[in-house]
Amino acid sequence: MKFVVxxxxxxxxxxSPVPTVLGDFRRGTGPGGPAYGEAAAKACAGTNSAAxxxxxxxxxxxxxxxxxxxxxxxxxxxxxxxxxxHICDTVVASVSGGCDAxxxxxxxxxxxxxxPDAEGELLRRVRAAVGADVPVGVALDFHANFSRxxxxxxxxxxxxxxxPHIDVYETGARVGRSIRALLERRSEPVILWRRLPMLTHMLRQTPAMQPMKDIMDRAMQAERDGLVRNASVFGGFPLSDIxxxxxxxVIVADRDKMPAAQALLDELCDLAWSRRADFVFPTEPVAESIAHAKSLPEGPVILVDHxxxxxxxxxxxxxxVLEEVLRQxxxxxxxxPFCDPACVAELFEKRIGDEVTVDVGGKIDMPALQLTGKPLxxxxxxxxxxDGNYTITGPMFTGMTLSLGRTVVLRIGESVRVFISERPQEPYDIGLFTHAGIDPAQVKYVLIKSRQHFRAGFGPFARHVVLVSGPGVCSSxxxxxxxxxxSRPIYPLDQETTATDGDGLVQAAR
Known part of the structure; x- marks a missing residue:
């Protein structure tokens, strides 16, 4: 038996004004783009990944x-x-050699x-290559968007x-159990899907709290109880204009449990739609958020520029946001870390202990939002x-190696330390600071650019979290x-949207 992974x-x-090229697909695989074959397997083995x-x-x-x-x-x-x-051709070439899943x-x-739906196109090509009878299992991020x-x-x-996504391995295991049941002829699955016409704010999506918590809890319980094979709620990614x-x-159920699966789908959709207003996050001026943080007596205070x-x-x-922190x-x-490769190159020409004056950030314009880069x-x-290299020790993507590229720690005054890196990276693991000898749990304020993932690595020691609505292409x-x-109408952009304005499909699994 042979599986292609x-x-x-x-x-x-x-x-975003920054196109994604093949060489960018290197996170967790080292420099130089994707990994293949044994190198790919080695990069993923023992990690918190579905693979x-x-x-x-x-x-x-x-x-x-x-x-x-x-x-x-x-x-x-x-x-x-x-x-x-290139990515599609690589996968199709592998599956075309013959496989059982x-x-x-x-x-x-x-x-x-x-x-606009790249994964849907990839699956179309994979299915054309393997035919109708080879099972195709798919583990997806909570922020997936869906086409038919x-x-x-x-x-x-x-x-x-x-x-934050700490159950990635478990998600792969859930997919694997369904595929194994299909291979062993213990299951005749059907997929039920419905997309609601609502753009949820990412700061209101987390299943760790309402309004999403009991929606996800209900789906997970149905799966644990064996009512369905898989039950998944996807918050969706609202910053893709598609x-x-x-x-x-999405529900995966055995054919003989279709009525129960349909009832579960309806229940979850009705609950989510009834709470659509609760999925909207209100913003406030940056100065007010920083002033509030300054008034908090004890740290660490996590300042989250989302x-x-x-x-x-x-x-x-x-x-x-850093400018306002310094101003106050x-x-x-x-x-x-602030991503500025040119600034890093300039500073690497200097030595530790040198006093420097540099213009940091603000190198990229964002014409979609009419934002012009403004260095500080x-x-x-x-x-x-x-060198910016570290291995994740926290609960999200545990064991994977990441790299900020060359990284500089610049001390401003006596107690403000600014990380400037060659590559962007969301701070969901404290390794991006501790690799440079700085423990974020021991400082008063930690300013990072994140939404929810920071909670995986920084949540355990945070006394306070202040969400800061800074500008950018991730604005709420x-x-x-x-x-x-x-697809219009869609809530909250269109207040008169009804639940029937969405999309859905019941599909015998192939």
């Missing part, structure tokens, strides 16, 4: 694994056609040049139940020069975005 992850913010769960299941079943590609990129702009075609570890919100094509060509689908954005629910988050396609070079005189601060001039002392103010391709 592939990991392909990219969350595409279509408003690792697939490999473990194959070992249990005595199956051979061909690992086609491990291609994992930091969220950014649209994937170039060349990169997408295809097991895909995908994101679900990738947009490529010419393909993605549903039509899959045999089993499951998504992360957590945000017709498929929105909250979706408008410029690399984990949702932000450039991480917008300096407005906060002390004992660690901040970053900083004077400080170079405290650290590092959807009124700033020039949406053109969404």
């Amino acid at each position: 592939a990991l392909i992850r990219h969350e595409t913010n279509t408003f 690792a769960a697939y490999m473990d299941m194959a070992r249990e079943m005595g199956a051979e694994v061909e690992f086609a590609i491990c291609a994992n990129a930091v969220p950014s702009g649209v994937v170039t056609r060349d990169a997408f075609e 295809v097991l895909l570890d995908l994101h679900g919100a990738m947009v490529a040049d010419g393909f 094509e993605l549903i039509a060509h899959a045999s089993a689908i499951a998504g992360y139940c957590t945000y 017709p498929y954005a929105g909250l979706s629910i 408008g410029d988050n690399a984990g949702a396609g932000g450039t991480t070079d917008i300096m407005d 005189g906060l002390e004992d601060v660690v901040a970053g 001039r900083l004077t400080g002392v170079i405290e650290k020069l590092t 103010d959807y009124g700033l975005f020039p949406f053109e391709h969404l």
